[in-house]
Amino acid sequence: xxxxxxxxxxxxxxxxxxxxxxxxxxxxxxxxxxxxxxxxxxxxxxxxxxxxxxxxxxxxxxxxxxxxxxxxxxxxxxxxxxxxxxxxxxxxxxxxxxxxxxxxxxxxxxxxxxxxxxxxxxxxxxxxxxxxxxxxxxxxxxxxxxxxxxxxxxxxxxxxxxxxxxxxxxxxxxxxxxxxxxxxxxxxxxxxxxxxxxxxxxxxxxxxxxxxxxxxxxxxxxxxxxxxxxxxxxxxxxxxxxxxxxxxxxxxxxxxxxxxxxxxxxxxxxxxxxxxxxxxxxxxxxxxxxxxxxxxxxxxxxxxxxxxxxxxxxxxxxxxxxxxxxxxxxxxxxxxxxxxxxxxxxxxxxxxxxxxxxxxxxxxxxxxxxxxxxxxxxxxxxxxxxxxxxxxxxxxxxxxxxxxxxxxxxxxxxxxxxxxxxxxxxxxxxxxxxxxxxxxxxxxxxxxxxxxxxxxxxxxxxxxxxxxxxxxxxxxxxxxxxxxxxxxxxxxx
Amino acid sequence: xxxxxxxxxxxxxxxxxxxxxxxxxxxxxxxxxxxxxxxxxxxxxxxxxxxxxxxxxxxxxxxxxxxxxxxxxxxxxxxxxxxxxxxxxxxxxxxxxxxxxxxxxxxxxxxxxxxxxxxxxxxxxxxxxxxxxxxxxxxxxxxxxxxxxxxxxxxxxxxxxxxxxxxxxxxxxxxxxxxxxxxxxxxxxxxxxxxxxxxxxxxxxxxxxxxxxxxxxxxxxxxxxxxxxxxxxxxxxxxxxxxxxxxxxxxxxxxxxxxxxxxxxxxxxxxxxxxxxxxxxxxxxxxxxxxxxxxxxxxxxx
Numbered sequence: 147x148x149x150x151x152x153x154x155x156x157x158x159x160x161x162x163x164x165x166x167x168x169x170x171x172x173x174x175x176x177x178x179x180x181x182x183x184x185x186x187x188x189x190x191x192x193x194x195x196x197x198x199x200x201x202x203x204x205x206x207x208x209x210x211x212x213x214x215x216x217x218x219x220x221x222x223x224x225x226x227x228x229x230x231x232x233x234x235x236x237x238x239x240x241x242x243x244x245x246x247x248x249x250x251x252x253x254x255x256x257x258x259x260x261x262x263x264x265x266x267x268x269x270x271x272x273x274x275x276x277x278x279x280x281x282x283x284x285x286x287x288x289x290x291x292x293x294x295x296x297x298x299x300x301x302x303x304x305x306x307x308x309x310x311x312x313x314x315x316x317x318x319x320x321x322x323x324x325x326x327x328x329x330x331x332x333x334x335x336x337x338x339x340x341x342x343x344x345x346x347x348x349x350x351x352x353x354x355x356x357x358x359x360x361x362x363x364x365x366x367x368x369x370x371x372x373x374x375x376x377x378x379x380x381x382x383x384x385x386x387x388x389x390x391x392x393x394x395x396x397x398x399x400x401x402x403x404x405x406x407x408x409x410x411x412x413x414x415x416x417x418x419x420x421x422x423x424x425x426x427x428x429x430x431x432x433x434x435x436x437x438x439x440x441x442x443x444x445x446x447x448x449x450x451x452x453x454x455x456x457x458x459x460x461x462x463x464x465x466x467x468x469x470x471x472x473x474x475x476x477x478x479x480x481x482x483x484x485x486x487x488x489x490x491x492x493x494x495x496x497x498x499x500x501x502x503x504x505x506x507x508x509x510x511x512x513x514x515x516x517x518x519x520x521x522x523x524x525x526x527x528x529x530x531x532x533x534x535x536x537x538x539x540x541x542x543x544x545x546x547x548x549x550x551x552x553x554x555x556x557x558x559x560x561x562x563x564x565x566x567x568x569x570x571x572x573x574x575x576x577x578x579x580x581x582x583x584x585x586x587x588x589x590x591x592x593x594x595x596x597x598x599x600x601x602x603x604x605x606x607x608x609x610x611x612x613x614x615x616x617x618x619x620x621x622x623x624x625x626x627x628x629x630x631x632x633x634x635x636x637x638x639x
Numbered sequence: 640x641x642x643x644x645x646x647x648x649x650x651x652x653x654x655x656x657x658x659x660x661x662x663x664x665x666x667x668x669x670x671x672x673x674x675x676x677x678x679x680x681x682x683x684x685x686x687x688x689x690x691x692x693x694x695x696x697x698x699x700x701x702x703x704x705x706x707x708x709x710x711x712x713x714x715x716x717x718x719x720x721x722x723x724x725x726x727x728x729x730x731x732x733x734x735x736x737x738x739x740x741x742x743x744x745x746x747x748x749x750x751x752x753x754x755x756x757x758x759x760x761x762x763x764x765x766x767x768x769x770x771x772x773x774x775x776x777x778x779x780x781x782x783x784x785x786x787x788x789x790x791x792x793x794x795x796x797x798x799x800x801x802x803x804x805x806x807x808x809x810x811x812x813x814x815x816x817x818x819x820x821x822x823x824x825x826x827x828x829x830x831x832x833x834x835x836x837x838x839x840x841x842x843x844x845x846x847x848x849x850x851x852x853x854x855x856x857x858x859x860x861x862x863x864x865x866x867x868x869x870x871x872x873x874x875x876x877x878x879x880x881x882x883x884x885x886x887x888x889x890x891x892x893x894x895x896x897x898x899x900x901x902x903x904x905x906x907x908x909x910x911x912x913x914x915x916x917x918x919x920x921x922x923x924x925x926x927x928x929x930x931x932x933x934x935x936x937x938x939x940x941x
Contacts, residue, residue, distance in 0.1 A: 283761060287837070398827045400906070404673060470910035470911075473910075473912075474910055619913065623836075
């Protein structure tokens with residue numbers, strides 16, 4: 147990294163005093179972010195911190211190759227700021243969010259509209275990008291869907307079967323979690339973290355716990371770190387298996403569809419063995435873990451895990467062996483590597499475009515400093531690549547678990563916490579099964595949250611789904627959607 | 640003239656037995672996937688439930704929205720009554736009845752498509768476009784199959800023309816007709832009858848806005864169409880005339896059951912095709928039937 151960086155550098159899951167974060171006038175600040183992104187940084191989060199009547203902008207950047215994060219901020223401002231989106235598209239949603247939350251206008255933003263609400267109305271009542279022409283037809287799907295899924299609105303511009311453009315309007319599940327966290331942590335905070343995106347309970351709870359531990363300057367006991375990494379991989383196994391089954395179901399390939407649905411439940415039950423909840427709720431707590439994994443239970447878990455992994459391997463192999471399935475997945479819903487990189491996509495969706503991007507490898511924290519999972523990459527960017535990355539991650543997470551379950555570290559499980567340090571900002575990244583979960587917390591003068599910013603991987607990736615549909619048949623939307631399987635509530639917060 | 644009691648019995652056969660077929664297919668699919676699956680009689684329960692329900696009609700739709708499913712059902716039943724039931728023959732048989740059957744099937748499709756477009760929904764519009772585009776190809780295959788049978792037997796009445804001859808033609812015709820059966824009845828690999836994804840549906844999306852008795856009529860009509868194609872396929876490839884009435888009836892029922900099981904197994908093991916590949920398969924079906932026609936035409940001379 148060059149000496150030109152004026153951002154404050156820090157590692158994942160650490161904190162710095164707020165006064166050490168450099169503040170620029172906003173135009174210089176935006177230029178500085180742009181320069182860093184051009185040099186290869188990735189925008190993890192960009193948000194506003196209220197300062198009296200004005201707002202300070204804060205940017206968290208990641209230098210993946212250097213395992214380093216960088217924080218910078220602007221001086222307080224009101225009114226408008228120059229938009230970064232035109233030159234660096236990965237800022238597009240963050241700037242819209244700042245406009246929505248703080249009333250600051252990003253000047254020059256090409257498509258400025260609300261992220262989660264249309265003033266007074268539902269998200270779907272807003273303005274949409276339109277294609278005109280005699281043969282163009284518009285298809286509106288949602289927010290109420292035929293399946294039991296979350297609400298979201300999809301607006302397709304089609305020429306016959308071909309989709310020219312898809313725009314996605316979300317916000318139906320906005321619960322005001324970030325607002326509710328101000329002044330916290332409250333008694334309800336952990337429950338809110340575990341239900342931010344219900345299928346990523348462990349990832350979000352771990353990110354929150356890492357953050358609080360960074361703010362209180364403690365290191366959680368090794369055994370807790372070990373247990374968190376096990377729960378995180380179990381979460382990944384369950385979700386990847388379920389989604390591969392759903393992909394098979396969407397192309398009407400019944401053998402894998404039926405088997406994977408059942409095997410997903412088996413993986414969830416393994417998590418339930420550890421903590422009594424299938425989604426791992428109540429396991430991860432700031433300072434450690436609430437449930438231990440005794441040797442007898444670990445041995446039983448390992449035995450069941452080996453059987454379940456063999457089952458899932460078989461069920462997924464049926465899918466790869468069926469030419470009819472491969473033909474449906476190949477060259478459908480392609481996102482090009484350049485697009486993925488420009489848009490700052492994360493997780494399996496980015497790795498399926500050939501981007502080597504995995505928080506467990508790039509910014510290891512907790513148990514991942516001692517035990518690594520190989521990064522899974524596939525070059526093509528289509529539905530096949532995304533499915534392939536997920537099936538390979540199942541194998542690798544499985545191997546990681548089999549190895550780790552046999553070698554538990556001996557230590558306490560929980561360490562008591564002090565109050566968070568005052569006037570400090572901390573960043574925690576966790577590689578959830580969808581990708582990078584980013585939590586940023588800034589404390590006030592008494593150590594309560596002054597601002598808590600959550601960036602779910604879905605926030606980076608929804609635009610990737612929209613792009614994957616360009617030039618694709620509208621009937622292939624379900625498999626494109628399922629190959630990403632992004633979170634609505636994780637986005638809506 | 641066949642006595643009235645016979646005609647009523649035939650009518651009852653069609654109306655009462657048809658909903659059994661989708662139940663058997665679903666049962667096969669469930670068993671192959673290792674599930675218990677819905678009861679074989681599920682469609683009967685569904686029909687009874689739908690019949691008791693009210694009808695929701697869009698304010699945009701004209702009365703045709705409710706009437707057309709009934710017209711489609713009647714035309715399907717009409718087509719069904721023209722199809723001979725092995726030794727029992729057809730309810731009505733005349734010179735060229737096969738043409739009337741084809742037109743009645745087309746009328747049924749036309750009515751469903753019209754009713755689908757009544758609500759002005761984008762989904763149903765897409766479904767109609769897909770349905771009629773593929774119909775062009777599958778109807779070509781049916782016409783080729785009918786011609787092959789006509790040339791084989793020198794007859795244009797279904798009672799006499801559904802008498803297969805031994806040889807390569809039977810295999811070609813059977814395969815072609817089976818593909819057409821899958822396409823016409825919206826089965827995998829052409830359509831997925833169990834999907835909930837509106838954007839990928841063909842037939843299901845066309846009936847998305849229907850409810851209550853009209854939906855029941857549509858579902859029942861679809862099951863009759865499946866029975867009709869199974870019967871046609873069985874009689875086109877199994878020589879029933881050589882057997883006594885009881886053996887022939889048994890063979891016919893066994894044939895229909897075998898076709899149903901085959902549909903279930905295809906659905907269990909095959910993924911659905913992408914739309915752009917569907918015309919390829921339908922053209923293949925057309926070519927198979929065309930070659931059957933060539934075999935019937937030129938093969939007899941050698």
